[in-house]
Amino acid sequence: MDSQHFQPSDHSPKTGxxxxxxSRRTVLKLGLGTLGLSAATLTAIESFSWIPERMAHAAPxxxxxxxxxxxxxxxxxxxxxxxxFRFGPVHTLFFTAQLKRTPGKHDAxxxxxxxxxxxxxxxxxxxxxxxxxxxxxxxxxxxPANLFDTYIPRLLSNPxxxxxxxxxxxxxxxxxxxxxxxxxxxxxxxxxxxxDVLFTIRSDSLSNLQNVANWLQDLTDILNGEHIPSxxxxxxxxxxxxxxxxxxxxxxxxxxxxxxxxxxxRVNAASPMWMGFADQQGDGGGPAAITTFQxxxxxxxxxxxxxxx
Numbered sequence: 001m002d003s004q005h006f007q008p009s010d011h012s013p014k015t016g017x018x019x020x021x022x023s024r025r026t027v028l029k030l031g032l033g034t035l036g037l038s039a040a041t042l043t044a045i046e047s048f049s050w051i052p053e054r055m056a057h058a059a060p061x062x063x064x065x066x067x068x069x070x071x072x073x074x075x076x077x078x079x080x081x082x083x084x085f086r087f088g089p090v091h092t093l094f095f096t097a098q099l100k101r102t103p104g105k106h107d108a109x110x111x112x113x114x115x116x117x118x119x120x121x122x123x124x125x126x127x128x129x130x131x132x133x134x135x136x137x138x139x140x141x142x143x144p145a146n147l148f149d150t151y152i153p154r155l156l157s158n159p160x161x162x163x164x165x166x167x168x169x170x171x172x173x174x175x176x177x178x179x180x181x182x183x184x185x186x187x188x189x190x191x192x193x194x195x196d197v198l199f200t201i202r203s204d205s206l207s208n209l210q211n212v213a214n215w216l217q218d219l220t221d222i223l224n225g226e227h228i229p230s231x232x233x234x235x236x237x238x239x240x241x242x243x244x245x246x247x248x249x250x251x252x253x254x255x256x257x258x259x260x261x262x263x264x265x266r267v268n269a270a271s272p273m274w275m276g277f278a279d280q281q282g283d284g285g286g287p288a289a290i291t292t293f294q295x296x297x298x299x300x301x302x303x304x305x306x307x308x309x
Contacts, residue, residue, distance in 0.1 A: 066298060074087075098240055099236065118212055126204045129209070
C-alpha cells in the first residue's frame with residue numbers, strides 16, 4: 001500500500017503509547033489477530049493491493065439515515081469499454097461477536113457512542129472508513145417475545161412467517177442435511193453460526209480496517225493516530241470470527257499468480273473478481289431503501305428495540 005494516501009495508526013495493545021507511524025511488521029503482526037489471516041495471505045494482499053486515486057466529488061455533509069447507504073459518498077461511475085462501473089471500497093472486513101449477557105440501555109449508549117466516535121475520527125469515505133452493525137436471530141431471541149412479534153415484519157405471502165429467519169444450508173452445500181453432496185475439492189461442511197452481532201468495516205486502506213477493529217475490541221487506545229480510550233465492548237462481547245474481502249481490478253489474478261494456482265491463467269488479468277468478469281455496473285443495484293425496514297437503521301443500529309423495553 002502507498003502510505004502517502006492514508007494516515008497510519010498505532011495498533012499497539014492498550015498502552016496508547018508508541019510511534020503513531022505503523023510499520024509493515026506491525027501491520028502483519030496485528031493483522032493476524034484481528035483479521036484471522038495467515039502471514040503469507042496478509043503479505044500478499046498488502047503487496048498487491050493499492051489505494052486508488054479516486055475522482056474528487058462533493059459528498060453530503062451529513063451521514064445517511066440508512067447506515068449502509070453509501071452511494072452518495074462514493075465517486076461517480078467510470079467508463080470502462082463503454083460500460084459504467086462504480087467500485088466500492090477495496091477492502092471489507094466482517095467480524096462477528098456473541099453477547100456475554102443481555103444488553104441494557106446503557107450498553108446501547110456505549111455502542112452508539114463508539115460508532116459516533118469512529119465516524120467523527122475517520123472520514124466517512126473510502127479513504128476513511130465505513131462502519132455498519134447488524135444483528136442475528138440470537139440477539140433478538142434475548143429480547144421479550146412481544147417486541148420481536150410486534151416490530152419484525154412478516155411475509156405478505158405468509159403472515160405466519162417473519163421476514164427475519166435463520167439461514168439454512170442450500171441443496172448443494174456440504175452439510176449433514178445433504179448426505180449425498182460431496183465436492184471434488186474443498187469438501188468443507190457449511191456452518192450456520194450463532195452470533196448476536198456482525199460488524200462490517202469498509203475502506204480502501206487495510207490499515208484503517210485493522211485500526212478500527214482493534215479499537216472496537218479494546219486492543220488499542222489509538223484511533224486514526226489520536227489517543228482515544230477504547231469503548232470497553234470486550235466486557236459485553238466475545239469476538240468470534242473474521243473474514244476479509246477485497247475487490248480491485250486485477251487483484252485476483254495477481255494473487256493467483258503469486259500463489260502459483262493451477263487456474264491462474266484462466267483469471268482475467270483486468271477483472272476485479274475471481275470468476276474473470278466484473279459485476280460493479282453503475283446501474284446494477286436498487287436503492288438502499290428497498291432492502292431495509294421502515295425505521296431508519298442508523299437511528300437504531302446500537303442494539304435495536306431496547307428502547308422499547
